[in-house]
Amino acid sequence: MSVQAATDARAQRAALANVRQALGAPVEALVGYGELICGGLADELADLKPDAERILSAARDLSGQVNRLLEDDTSQELFGSQSVGEAEKLLRHDLRTPINAIKGYGEMLLEDLEDMGEGVLRPDLEKLLAEADRLLGQLGSIVDFSRGDLGDAGARLGADAAAVLDDLVAHAREDDDAPPEETGRILVVDDIESNRDLLGRRLLTDGHQVAMAESGEEALDMLAGGDFDLVLLDLMMPGLNGYEVLAHMKGDPRLKGLPVVMVSALDETSSVIRCIEAGADDYLPKPVNPTLLRARIRAGLEKKHWLDEEQRQKRFVREAFSRFVAPAVVDQLIEDPERLSLGGRRQDITVVFTDLAGFTALIEGAEPARVLPVLNRYLDGLCSLVRDHDGTIDKIVGDALHAFFGAPLEQPDHPVRAMNCVAALDAFSEEFRRQPEARELGFGLTRIGVHSGSAVVGNFGGEAFFDYTAHGDVVNTAARMESVNKQLGTRICVSGVTAAGCPDVDFRPVGTLVLVGKGDGIEAFEPFQEASDSYAEAFALLAADADGAAEAFSQVATASPDDPLAAFHSRRLANGERGPVIVLSEK
Incomplete structure (x- = not known):
């Protein structure tokens, strides 16, 4: 014709x-x-x-x-x-x-x-x-x-x-005889040599790579040691028949996604249904129609292509995020990749910054062989706590840990999660610096700053270097909240935005901080500290800019010599400052 x-x-x-x-x-x-x-x-x-x-x-x-x-x-x-x-x-x-x-x-x-x-x-x-x-x-x-x-x-x-x-x-009018654009590695399984030969030659003509097995047992051995894109599987074979080979493949996690087209002289509806229900992708009756064969293989290879691409994306997500977040979060991202936006999107998050006091002196005053093992144990402990609380590790810079909550998975309660983690970080750090090795090295206290707000979150490292991070004013402010601890004498400083999202956490007010480079002040609080009656009364006078505030804080500082925040307010008021607004001169 x-x-x-x-x-x-x-x-x-x-x-x-x-x-x-x-x-x-x-x-x-x-x-x-x-x-x-x-x-x-x-x-x-x-x-x-x-x-x-x-x-x-x-x-x-x-x-x-x-x-x-x-x-x-x-x-x-x-x-x-x-x-x-x-x-x-x-x-x-x-x-x-x-x-x-x-x-x-x-x-x-x-x-x-x-x-x-x-x-x-x-x-x-x-x-x-x-x-x-x-x-x-x-x-x-x-x-x-x-x-x-x-x-x-x-x-x-x-x-x-x-x-x-x-x-x-x-x-x-399209040319049916044109070779397929997509080719693959195909395993032909048939106990009759002429069937294998004819199918194999057709596939080779179309540009496919072909391997052949004359029994179900041989097919499973080849599948265990090889990498195939599709299997043409005869149904009626001595030994392991096609049903049994198919069942074995679908029970193997590595093979269950491999497309299988059953080929058989049995053209009964019940046989077709049984194969499809067992997991076959398609069914071809013998003698095989070459046009149908090509169409089935094209569909199978397209499915394999998408499955391979899906697996590649899953591997990428697991490899990229396993160092940032907990395994359970990675599993959720793999299960529902639409929840992940690597291209960057704006999300509400809570940012946590930590810093080790005296780190520079620590590094310069001791041998690296002594310092680094201790420092690495300290940082491993911090990172584990962030992951345990479903946070995301942004980066480690020297002794400092940057982390955030609310991305890549959205967490409506990200301020609460962050503060629960901060409590654990503070307890761990205090206990760690009392350990003999840390104490001998002069490990300082760990200062922590926390702030909540909107940030752009995504991969900012391009294709060459994956860097999942957050950018925005919320990040800069959290870093400043950590730094201000040095001037306040506190270990933890939390913004009013974060505190407002944690109604079950005890806070005492610090004041309104005007950070360097900022025009507007930001409310700040010290967490896990229930304000004593004397501190609360003194701060009320401070907030009202009352004349008795200096004397009230002087009495609080005298009664509580281990309260650095009360001592800070007493000093600034004694130097002539007034009111709750604290203008900071250092970052």
Whole structure:
């Protein structure tokens, strides 16, 4: 057959299939609505059931007739032994009879329902009558189709169907013999040598890499040691049959996603269903149709491509984030990658900064071999606590840890999570610096700053270096809140924004801090400190800019010599400062 003849034949088949669909649809609709109407009649409408059953019976009779008429060799049967005119007359009569019955009984049933005030079945009856009218209008198309006149049939179907026909014909002219654009490594499993040879040669011609196994056992051995993109698996084999090989593959996590196309001389529906239910991607009957084979392999390789891409993305997420967040968070990101935006997006987060007091002197005053093991244990402890509280480690700079909560996974309670982590970080740091090795090295206290706000979070490292981090004023402010501890004498300083999100945490007010480079002040608090009555009274006087504030804080500082914040306020007030606003001169 010439290329043009093959193209024309395929175009004809595609067009015939579309005409069958267009003409068969209203018939199947009549059967469907007939079944719904019969099934929807309540007991009190039992008198109407005979007419409903007549409608369904006529619809099924019509469906059988139309299905026979839409077979390929209908024209030979109808027009082989009688004139065209006689055949058309008989055809129109045979089709009109059940359609008229459907319309007649349907209209009577509709009238009966209206008289009874019953409206539940009315919509289905109206749709049934509309489909019957539609089919009556297409009788000419069915006659044209049955005698082989596709052109007139297509014209009668209207513009929409004609457009579909044009599209099908256009696609039919594509070269079926062109080699596939995507090729892969395919394992052919068949116990018959000639079958393996023929399939293998076809696949090699299309540019695929081919490996062959003559038994189920050999196939599993090759799958265990090789990397394949698709398996063509024979069903009927001695030893391990295709079902058993398929079951083994689907039970193996490494192989369960590998596309499998079953190939067998068994063309029973039950065999096909069993294979698909067992996890096969498709089923091809023998002898294998080369065009279908190519189509199945193309679909299987596309699936394998997307599965490989999905696995690559999962590996990337796991490798990229395992050092930033807890394994459970990584698992959530892999499970739902849409929750992750590496390109950067604005999110509300809480930022935590830590810093080790006296780090520079520590590094310069001792041998690195002594300092670094202790420092690394300290930093490992901090990082573990951040991950344990579902936080994200931004980076470690020397002795300082930068972390945030609320990304990559959104956490509406990120201030609470952050403060729970801060409590753990503070307790760990205090206990660590009392250990013998740390004490000998002169490990200082750990200062912590916390602030909440909006930041742009994402990968700021480009393709060459993955750096998942946060940028924005919230980050800078959190760093300043950590630094201000040195001037206040505190270990932890938390912004009012964060404190407001933690109603169950005890805070005492520090004042309004005007940070270097900032015009507006920010409320600051010291956490995990319930303000004593004397401190609360002194701060109330301070907030009101009252004359008695200096004396009140002097008394608090004298009564609590281990309270550095009370001592700070006492000193600044004694130096002539007033009110709760604290203007800072150092970062």
